[in-house]
C-alpha cells in the first residue's frame with residue numbers, strides 16, 4: 001500500500017497555495033458556496049496571519065466565503081481557534097465520559113484531534129463550526145444536522161437523482177446519505193488509501209449495507225450476496241489478491257461513467273451502465289478487443305439490432321460471479337459451456353423460431369466429442385472449439401469457423417492431417433438422426449394404421465356375426481335348443 005500513500009500535508013499545502021492564487025473555489029466550480037456579505041471581509045491577498053479572526057463569528061453560517069481564512073490557516077499550519085475550543089472538551093474521551101456517564105456515547109462524541117487534522121477538511125484548517133453551524137457554548141442548543149450539500153452542491157444534486165438519495169418506495173427512507181459512505185470525521189480524498197471510498201477498499205463501505213440481509217430485505221432486495229460473489233470473482237480477486245487498480249470495482253459497473261458513485265441507479269433503469277442496453281459497452285470499456293469480436297459475430301449483430309434473445313456478456317459470463325475461463329466455476333469453462341449455450345439453443349421453440357435444424361445440445365451430447373466430454377475428457381472439442389467464443393458466425397458465412405471451406409482448419413487444430421471428407425462429415429448428429437427418425441416415424445405410422453385397420457375389421461366381423469345370430473335369425477340362437 002505504501003506506494004499509493006501520498007504525503008498528505010505537503011500535497012495539501014501546494015494544492016492549497018495554488019488554489020489560493022487562483023481564487024479557489026469560486027472560479028473552479030468544484031465546491032459552490034452561498035453568496036454572502038462575508039465575501040469582502042478580507043481580500044485574497046491578505047496574509048494568513050493578518051486575517052481578522054473576529055470576522056469568523058459573523059461568517060460561520062455562510063461557510064464558503066471564509067475561504068481566505070481557511071486557506072490562510074492551512075498555509076500557516078495552525079488548527080483553527082474554534083476547533084481548539086471545541087476540542088478542549090471533544091478531544092477528551094475521559095472528560096466526555098465523566099459528563100455523560102456513558103462510555104459508548106462518550107466515544108461517539110470524541111473527535112481525535114490528530115486524526116481530524118489529517119482528514120481533508122481538518123487539513124484545510126476547518127473549524128468545527130463550518131459544519132456544525134450554530135453550535136455554541138455548552139450546554140449546546142439543539143443544532144441542525146450537518147449539511148454536506150451546502151458546500152458540495154454537485155454531489156448533493158447527483159445523489160438526489162440516484163437510488164441511494166431518493167426516498168425508497170418500500171420504506172420511504174433515503175437508502176444512503178453522504179456520511180454512510182464518507183463517515184463524519186474521517187473524510188479523506190478518494191485517492192487516500194485510508195479513505196472509506198479508496199478504490200481498493202470501497203467495497204467494504206458498500207458491504208456495510210449490501211451484506212446486511214435484514215436491512216436489504218426491508219428495502220425489498222433479496223440478493224444479499226452481491227459483495228461476497230464479487231469478491232470471489234476474477235475481478236474481486238484481481239483487485240484484492242493482485243492489487244490491480246484496473247480491475248472493476250462496484251462503482252465502475254454501477255456508477256455512470258465519470259461521475260461514479262453518486263449516480264448509481266437500479267439495474268433495470270436505463271441510466272444504469274448494467275442495463276441490458278449498456279452492459280456490453282461497460283464491459284467493453286476494459287475488454288475492448290473482445291467487444292470488437294463480439295460485434296463482428298452474429299450474437300453481437302443481433303444484439304445491436306435489438307434482438308432480446310441474443311446473449312450479452314453477462315448471459316455467458318454471469319454477473320457478479322464472473323470467473324476466469326480456466327476456473328471450473330465459470331459457465332464458459334469446457335465442463336459447462338454446452339449448458340451455457342444450450343440454455344438458449346435448446347430452449348423450447350428457439351430453433352424453430354430461427355430455422356436452425358436441431359437441438360444442438362442434445363446432438364452434441366451424443367456425439368463423439370460430447371460423450372468424451374461428459375466423461376471428463378477436457379481435451380475434446382466443446383461448442384467453443386468449433387464455433388469460437390465471441391465471433392460466432394453461421395455456417396453460411398465464409399468467415400465462419402464452421403463454413404465448409406474452414407472445417408479442415410477448425411478440426412485440424414486438434415486432428416492434424418484430417419481429410420476434407422472427414423471434416424465435412426456431420427457433426428451435430430441430429431442431421432443424421434433426423435433422417436433416421438423420418439424413416440422411424442414412417443414405419444411407426446405404418447404399423448399404427450395396419451393394426452388399427454385390422455382391429456376395426458375384426459370387431460366389425462364379430463359385430464355383424466352377432467347381429468345375424470341374435471336379430472336376423474334368432475331361431476338358430478343357442479336359447480332355442482333348450
Ligand code: HEC
Pocket residue numbers: 082085086087088089090096099100109128129132135136137138140143
Ligand atoms: C465544555 C465542553 C464542551 C465544549 C467546549 C463543546 N462541547 Fe459539544 N458537547 C459537550 C458534551 C458534554 C456533549 C454531550 C451532551 C449530552 O450528551 O448531553 C456535547 C455534544 C455535542 C454534539 C452532539 C449534539 C447532539 O445532539 O448529539 C455536537 C455536534 C457538539 N457537541 C459539537 C460541539 C462543537 C462544534 C463545539 C465547538 C463550537 C463544542 N461542541 C464545544 C461538551 C462540549
Ligand code: HEC
Pocket residue numbers: 083086087090108109110111116121122126127128129130131132144145146179183184185187
Ligand atoms: C466536514 C464536516 C464536519 C466537521 C468539520 C466537523 N464535523 Fe462533527 N459531525 C459531522 C457530521 C456529518 C456528524 C454526524 C451528525 C450529523 O450529520 O449532524 C458530526 C457529528 C459530530 C458529533 C456528534 C456525534 C454523535 O454521534 O452524536 C460531535 C460531538 C461532533 N461532530 C464534533 C465535532 C468537532 C468537535 C469538530 C471539530 C474538531 C467537528 N465535529 C467537525 C461533520 C463535521
Ligand code: HEC
Pocket residue numbers: 025030031063064120121130131146147148149150151152178179182183184187188189190191
Ligand atoms: C464548509 C464547506 C464544506 C462542508 C460543509 C463540507 N465540505 Fe467537503 N470539502 C470542502 C472543500 C472546500 C473541500 C476541498 C475541495 C478540493 O480541494 O477539491 C472538500 C473536500 C471534500 C472531499 C474530498 C474531495 C476530493 O476531490 O478529494 C470529500 C470526499 C468531502 N469533502 C466530503 C464531504 C462530506 C461527506 C461532507 C459532510 C459530512 C462535507 N464534505 C462537508 C468543503 C466542505
Ligand code: HEC
Pocket residue numbers: 148149152155156157159164176177178179180181182190197202251255259260261262
Ligand atoms: C453510495 C456511497 C456514497 C454516497 C452516499 C456519497 N458518496 Fe461521495 N463518493 C463516493 C465514492 C465511492 C467516491 C469516490 C469517487 C467515485 O467513485 O465517484 C466519492 C467521491 C466524493 C467526492 C470527491 C469528488 C468526486 O466526485 O470524485 C466528494 C466531494 C463527495 N464524494 C462528496 C459527497 C457528498 C457531499 C455526498 C452526499 C450528498 C456523498 N458524497 C455521498 C461514495 C458516496
Ligand code: HEC
Pocket residue numbers: 203206207210223226227230235248249250251253254267274279314319320
Ligand atoms: C463487472 C461488473 C459489476 C461489478 C464490479 C459489480 N456489479 Fe453489481 N451488478 C452487475 C450486474 C450485471 C448486475 C445485474 C444483475 C441482473 O441483471 O439482475 C448487478 C446487480 C447488482 C445489484 C442488484 C441486485 C442484483 O443482484 O440484481 C446490486 C445491489 C449490486 N449489483 C451491487 C454491487 C456491489 C455492492 C458491488 C461491489 C461489491 C457490485 N455490484 C459490483 C455488475 C457488477
Ligand code: HEC
Pocket residue numbers: 163164168175176177180181202205206207208209210215216219220221250251254261264265266267268
Ligand atoms: C447506507 C446503506 C447503503 C450503502 C452504504 C450503499 N448502499 Fe447501495 N443500496 C442501499 C439500499 C437500501 C438500496 C435499495 C435496494 C433496492 O431498491 O434494490 C441500494 C441500492 C443499490 C443498487 C441498486 C440495486 C438494484 O436493485 O438494482 C446498487 C447497484 C447499489 N445500491 C450499489 C451500491 C454501491 C456500489 C455502494 C458502495 C459505493 C452502495 N450501494 C452503498 C443501501 C446502501
Ligand code: HEC
Pocket residue numbers: 280283284287290291294299311312313314315316317325332337384388389390
Ligand atoms: C455466447 C457466449 C459469450 C458471450 C456473449 C461473451 N462471451 Fe466471453 N467468453 C465466452 C467463452 C466460451 C469464452 C472462453 C474462450 C476460451 O475458451 O478461450 C470466453 C472468454 C472470455 C474472456 C477471456 C479471454 C480468453 O480468451 O481467455 C473474456 C475477458 C471475455 N470472454 C469477456 C467477454 C465480454 C467483455 C463479452 C461481451 C462483449 C463477452 N465475453 C461475451 C463466451 C461468451
Ligand code: HEC
Pocket residue numbers: 234235237238239242244246247248249252253279282283284285286287313314317322323324325326
Ligand atoms: C474496469 C475494467 C473492467 C471492466 C469494466 C470489466 N472487466 Fe473483466 N477484467 C478486467 C481485468 C483487469 C481482468 C483480469 C483480472 C485478473 O486477471 O486478475 C478481467 C478479467 C475478466 C475475465 C476473466 C478472463 C480470463 O482470464 O479468463 C472475464 C471473463 C471478464 N473479465 C469479463 C467481464 C465482463 C463480462 C464484464 C462486464 C460485466 C467485465 N469483465 C468488466 C477488467 C474489467
Ligand code: HEC
Pocket residue numbers: 298299302307309310311312315316337340341342343344345354356383384387388389392393394395
Ligand atoms: C442468450 C441466448 C443465447 C446464448 C446463451 C447463445 N446463443 Fe447462439 N444465438 C442466439 C441467437 C438469438 C442467435 C441468432 C439466431 C439468428 O439470428 O439466426 C444465435 C446464433 C448462433 C449461431 C448461428 C446460428 C444460425 O442462425 O446460423 C451459432 C453457431 C450460435 N449461436 C452458437 C452459440 C454458441 C456456441 C453459444 C455458447 C458459446 C451460444 N450460441 C450461446 C442466442 C444465444
Ligand code: HEC
Pocket residue numbers: 337338339341342345356357360361364369381382383384385386387393394395396402426427428431
Ligand atoms: C466438433 C465441432 C463442433 C462442436 C463441438 C459443436 N458444433 Fe455446432 N456446428 C458444427 C458444424 C460443423 C456445424 C455446421 C453443420 C451442421 O449443422 O451440422 C454446426 C452447426 C451449429 C449450429 C447451426 C449453425 C448453422 O449456421 O448451421 C448451431 C446453432 C450450433 N452448431 C451450436 C452448437 C452448440 C450449442 C454446441 C455445443 C453444445 C456445438 N454447436 C458444438 C460444429 C460443432
Ligand code: HEC
Pocket residue numbers: 368369372377379380381382385386407410411412413414415422423424425427
Ligand atoms: C479441441 C480439439 C478438437 C477439435 C477442434 C475437434 N476434435 Fe474431434 N476429437 C478430439 C479428441 C480429443 C477426440 C478423441 C475423443 C475420444 O476419446 O473418443 C476426438 C474424436 C473425434 C472423432 C471420433 C474418432 C476418433 O478419432 O476418436 C471424430 C470423428 C472427430 N473427432 C471429428 C472431428 C471433426 C470432424 C472436427 C471438426 C468439425 C473435430 N473433430 C474437431 C478433439 C477435437
